[in-house]
Amino acid sequence: MKKIILSLTLATALLSSAFTYAADSEPGLKVKQAFNSEFTQVKNVEWTTMGKEGVYQAKFMFNNETLQAFFTEEGEFLGTTRQISKSQLPILVATTLEKEYSNAKVITIFEYSKKDGLDYYITLTTSKGASVIKATGNGELSVFKKNADK
Amino acid sequence: MKKLMTAIALGLVLMANSAFAGKNENVNYKVENAFKQEFTQAKEVSWEKANNYYRAAFKMNDEIMTAYFTPDGELMGVIHNMLSTQLPVNLQVSLKKEYDGYWITELFELAKTDSHSYFVTLHNADQVVTLQSSDGTTWSVYSKAKK
Numbered sequence: 410m411k412k413i414i415l416s417l418t419l420a421t422a423l424l425s426s427a428f429t430y431a432a433d434s435e436p437g438l439k440v441k442q443a444f445n446s447e448f449t450q451v452k453n454v455e456w457t458t459m460g461k462e463g464v465y466q467a468k469f470m471f472n473n474e475t476l477q478a479f480f481t482e483e484g485e486f487l488g489t490t491r492q493i494s495k496s497q498l499p500i501l502v503a504t505t506l507e508k509e510y511s512n513a514k515v516i517t518i519f520e521y522s523k524k525d526g527l528d529y530y531i532t533l534t535t536s537k538g539a540s541v542i543k544a545t546g547n548g549e550l551s552v553f554k555k556n557a558d559k
Numbered sequence: 560m561k562k563l564m565t566a567i568a569l570g571l572v573l574m575a576n577s578a579f580a581g582k583n584e585n586v587n588y589k590v591e592n593a594f595k596q597e598f599t600q601a602k603e604v605s606w607e608k609a610n611n612y613y614r615a616a617f618k619m620n621d622e623i624m625t626a627y628f629t630p631d632g633e634l635m636g637v638i639h640n641m642l643s644t645q646l647p648v649n650l651q652v653s654l655k656k657e658y659d660g661y662w663i664t665e666l667f668e669l670a671k672t673d674s675h676s677y678f679v680t681l682h683n684a685d686q687v688v689t690l691q692s693s694d695g696t697t698w699s700v701y702s703k704a705k706k
Contacts, residue, residue: 447652448652449655449656450655471648471651471652472643472644472651472655473644474644476648489648489649489652491648494620495620496620496621496622496645497645498620499668499670499675499695500624500637500639500668500670500675501670501673501674501675503619503620504597504598504599504619504670507599507600508599511599511600520647520648522647522648522649522695522696523696524649524696525696526694526695526696527647527649527694527695527696546647546675546694546695547673547674547675548673548675
């Protein structure tokens with residue numbers, strides 16, 4: 410249950426500019442060890458904590474892209490997020506999006522990689538307003554949030 | 560089913576390098592219609608015909624794709640040759656951790672109507688390894704051979 414809450418928290422966080430982060434929050438040894446185990450050879454990590462959820466966020470460069478990785482206080486790796494372009498979407502997501510939302514304008518796309526799965530969160534606008542669409546790699550789309558902040 | 564999927568994948572890659580009859584061939588209505596329904600935003604489409612297949616090369620989201628159809632208009636698969644930075648993060652991290660010292664010679668995504676996989680071929684001085692990922696998070700070894 411805690412994992413579901415954390416997962417939703419992360420998904421909400423990456424879609425909301427209103428989410429509160431506490432800057433310069435150095436994590437404990439467990440979190441740092443977990444980070445180094447997941448991301449070898451990464452330097453210059455910027456750590457923050459997210460709200461009161463007890464989740465640490467590491468922001469860093471990997472393969473010339475900015476990534477965010479998330480860990481619990483106990484050092485459990487929750488997943489990573491990164492902003493991507495339409496050209497980085499899997500083929501089935503891109504084709505389904507263009508069929509079902511042909512008149513929409515894509516604003517942002519986030520990839521959310523967890524240990525057990527991969528989702529995409531696509532913020533788009535139509536004449537009816539803004540929405541956030543959640544997509545699986547196999548091109549299954551569902552509305553995650555309607556009338557979202559752009 | 561998994562074996563069939565990979566066989567189709569590798570078959571399509573081989574087809575990509577095999578002799579096609581010629582570019583910009585006329586395609587029948589079924590195939591052209593199926594293509595237009597599936598790839599609504601395709602640009603710069605060119606067709607080639609093999610013995611029993613049609614191949615469409617086109618641009619979508621500024622990326623070059625190749626789609627294969629039967630003469631009845633059934634989509635066999637779509638291939639997207641890609642850069643390693645276009646892979647999902649977990650797959651990039653896994654390659655860096657477990658195959659440090661290897662270099663990539665081939666990387667593509669294969670999509671069918673309801674499933675997709677990534678394939679990467681890696682070399683080092685001694686061996687060639689082909690990995691497959693169907694879930695976008697973990698790799699499995701598809702083949703391994705000594706040089």
